[in-house]
Amino acid sequence: MMDYNHFSNCDQEPIHLCGQIQHFGCLILFDEAYNCIGWSENWTETGLPKQSVFLGQSLTKFIDCLDIQHAIDLDQILHDYSGSFKHRYVADIYLEQIPYYLSIYPFDNKIYIEIEQHRSQSHQFKNTFFYAKHINDSEDIWKALAENIFTVTGYDRVMIYKLSENGDGQVIAEHVVGGLEPLLGYRYPEFDIPQQARQLYTRIFARVTPDIDAPPIPIWGLEPEKLDLSMTGIRAMSPIHLQYLRNAQVKASGSFSIIINGKLWGLVACQNRLPKYIDLAQRHLSIFIVQYAVNSFLANKHIEENNFKLKTKSIAFEIRQNLFTKKDLYRVISALSTNLMEIFRTDGIAFKYLDKWHIVGDAPKKDMLLKLDSHFSKTITDQLFWQSDFKGPQGGHETVFPFPGIAGIDLENRLDFKIFFFRKEVKIEETWAGEPEKQLIYDPTKTINFPSPRTSFNAWKKIVEGTAPKWKEREINFLKSLSITIQEACLKKIIEIQSLNEKLIEINNILETFSYTLSHDLKNPLAALQMTAQMIRDRSGLSQEFLGKAGRNMMEAIQLMNSMLDKTVDFARSKSYEFEYETVYPERFIENIIDDCSVRFNVQNLQFEKGRILPIDGEKTLIYQLFLNLLGNAIKYSSNKTTPIIGINSQIEEGYVLYKIWDNGIGMSVEETERIFEIFHRLPNAMQFDGSGVGLSIVKRITDRLNAKISVDSKPNQGTIFEIKFPIIEN
Numbered sequence: 001m002m003d004y005n006h007f008s009n010c011d012q013e014p015i016h017l018c019g020q021i022q023h024f025g026c027l028i029l030f031d032e033a034y035n036c037i038g039w040s041e042n043w044t045e046t047g048l049p050k051q052s053v054f055l056g057q058s059l060t061k062f063i064d065c066l067d068i069q070h071a072i073d074l075d076q077i078l079h080d081y082s083g084s085f086k087h088r089y090v091a092d093i094y095l096e097q098i099p100y101y102l103s104i105y106p107f108d109n110k111i112y113i114e115i116e117q118h119r120s121q122s123h124q125f126k127n128t129f130f131y132a133k134h135i136n137d138s139e140d141i142w143k144a145l146a147e148n149i150f151t152v153t154g155y156d157r158v159m160i161y162k163l164s165e166n167g168d169g170q171v172i173a174e175h176v177v178g179g180l181e182p183l184l185g186y187r188y189p190e191f192d193i194p195q196q197a198r199q200l201y202t203r204i205f206a207r208v209t210p211d212i213d214a215p216p217i218p219i220w221g222l223e224p225e226k227l228d229l230s231m232t233g234i235r236a237m238s239p240i241h242l243q244y245l246r247n248a249q250v251k252a253s254g255s256f257s258i259i260i261n262g263k264l265w266g267l268v269a270c271q272n273r274l275p276k277y278i279d280l281a282q283r284h285l286s287i288f289i290v291q292y293a294v295n296s297f298l299a300n301k302h303i304e305e306n307n308f309k310l311k312t313k314s315i316a317f318e319i320r321q322n323l324f325t326k327k328d329l330y331r332v333i334s335a336l337s338t339n340l341m342e343i344f345r346t347d348g349i350a351f352k353y354l355d356k357w358h359i360v361g362d363a364p365k366k367d368m369l370l371k372l373d374s375h376f377s378k379t380i381t382d383q384l385f386w387q388s389d390f391k392g393p394q395g396g397h398e399t400v401f402p403f404p405g406i407a408g409i410d411l412e413n414r415l416d417f418k419i420f421f422f423r424k425e426v427k428i429e430e431t432w433a434g435e436p437e438k439q440l441i442y443d444p445t446k447t448i449n450f451p452s453p454r455t456s457f458n459a460w461k462k463i464v465e466g467t468a469p470k471w472k473e474r475e476i477n478f479l480k481s482l483s484i485t486i487q488e489a490c491l492k493k494i495i496e497i498q499s500l501n502e503k504l505i506e507i508n509n510i511l512e513t514f515s516y517t518l519s520h521d522l523k524n525p526l527a528a529l530q531m532t533a534q535m536i537r538d539r540s541g542l543s544q545e546f547l548g549k550a551g552r553n554m555m556e557a558i559q560l561m562n563s564m565l566d567k568t569v570d571f572a573r574s575k576s577y578e579f580e581y582e583t584v585y586p587e588r589f590i591e592n593i594i595d596d597c598s599v600r601f602n603v604q605n606l607q608f609e610k611g612r613i614l615p616i617d618g619e620k621t622l623i624y625q626l627f628l629n630l631l632g633n634a635i636k637y638s639s640n641k642t643t644p645i646i647g648i649n650s651q652i653e654e655g656y657v658l659y660k661i662w663d664n665g666i667g668m669s670v671e672e673t674e675r676i677f678e679i680f681h682r683l684p685n686a687m688q689f690d691g692s693g694v695g696l697s698i699v700k701r702i703t704d705r706l707n708a709k710i711s712v713d714s715k716p717n718q719g720t721i722f723e724i725k726f727p728i729i730e731n
Helices: 059-065 074-079 122-126 128-137 141-153 195-201 239-247 280-324 329-344 366-379 473-521 523-538 544-573 587-600 620-636 695-705
Strands: 025-031 036-040 089-095 098-107 110-117 157-163 169-176 186-188 206-209 217-220 252-260 263-272 348-353 356-361 384-387 392-394 397-399 405-411 417-423 428-433 439-443 448-452 459-464 582-584 607-610 616-618 645-653 656-663 709-715 719-727
Touching (some): 025 059, 025 217, 059 074, 074 098, 098 280, 128 141, 128 280, 141 169, 169 263, 195 263, 206 280, 280 473, 329 356, 356 366, 366 392, 366 417, 384 473, 405 473, 417 473, 523 544, 582 620, 587 620, 616 656, 616 719, 620 645, 620 656, 620 695, 620 719
Parallel strands (some): 186 428, 607 645
Antiparallel strands (some): 025 036, 025 110, 036 217, 089 098, 098 110, 157 169, 157 263, 169 186, 252 263, 348 417, 384 405, 392 397, 405 417, 428 459, 439 448, 582 616, 709 719
């Protein structure tokens, strides 16, 4: 038997190395070679055959001695094991005509066999639908769970005990009978359940003590420190825990783990005033019911989280939408302040924008806000913060603050904006099951202090002040997303404003270029018009021949100015023209362009090399304008050749339709090809041809709008080849 008084803290007690089991079952141990290496002292009391247990006895022969009706495949049981409780194999056996449960499981390089007697009623296991329906129909899942566990086990008291983040716990639901004093709402200190006990609760989900006064049964064959009983359902309880139950005037207890997301969320803690046995089947049924309740709890929580997300997404959408429609941040937050207070469960909001504070709801006055702002600016560097027990700064020291729950977003450095959410103080009266102080007893024989369980469980009340409801994880997450939403929306608005400014600058530059170019290029035709008009006005008796020639000159000047103005308007419009993609068949209008341009540039003997003309994804007007400029330039700049040649062909490439347009015209140098798409830029060798230098600028704008790519290859006096890659749009 181990000495339990050699440690000074409950967390140090090796409860899994006790070397003992409880009286209601027996334990047989085998090594990996299937040889018996240990057994509990009470193995004969279960009715096991005398020849079944002895040192070195094989596991196979031991199983054969039990005369089990259904064959047991030991290899499958023992090798298909991942170290968790669910892989424990349980069989029904009879020993001296009494029904027993036989549990087999491998652990710690050993094979454990537990045997305990049947004691439960079969009708309990036929009511699983009732247990599930009771949980589904109840508004309080945990209350229904306590009632279900009472139905299965019959314990006098069944409590649902939830662990807090701080480690202590509270009874959140309860079912009691027999006039016991309810403990609903009572809190228990962290050290009532030591850490090593909490760890074991995550490995084996049921623990029972049928009789706290029954003597433990020693295990022969192995020293306690060499036998890990972590997974043993009948492991003996710690003497400290048994004394704890005695102090609570309890004779029997049971507990079932509530595991959520792999962590110990709480316990179903059961107590009985008299000894009470809960057999293996009842324990397994209880574990099943607990897990069903957990699943229902998680499903409800998931629904609640989804509803919260829908609300927060709606708020985020409104913020983005309102900020994008040119509303300022002050108006947006003011309009949504009520919704924000509801989502965050706050009493008030205060936000600062453009160095001006705005208060909504129940929040600190402006003078206190200024102090808070100054305090947070000095103490907090993160743009997000939250706490539930804030102490207000005053006179260089902390003082009671009526709004201890504070959360905030500080974007002053980026957007000149910050917002505080406030929760009022909520005074809470905590009821503890006895004063939560750890007791140590001095042992003069060992000159040490060792832990002693609490002797008092009388209600001990404590008033908690200076705190507000804690911020939930989902509220903190929304605080983070709200900060990102505001920043992104404002940043996008800033970018849009910058883009508009850049467009204005670009338009102003274009207008300046237009005005300069038009004023320069229109001087000649205007001067010609002026001179001709003056001659007609100042001279009399002009011949019809002269008047006819003067009229033709004036008409040519007017046509030239109209052409320049039209080109300029086309250039401006080509950038903002909106369209939807369609399949365009350019062959229908390319031949018309060739014919019209041949007449326009007076080309009599044009040689047109027409290849394959494939359809293009784009917009008909833009594509027509693109080919009009490229083919028109090809004809114009080849018109001085003896035999002008232009050509067009297309082919399919990966993801593109490639068009080539070539001519044998004046061509250009490599240096000039880099500037040909600049507006009003004209080649030095093109001055003999009419033009304003706008056509290829329009072509470049159109290819950009169509997400096409254009390139040029040219040599002086040899001609030019344009390549355009039109992307194929997937339907």
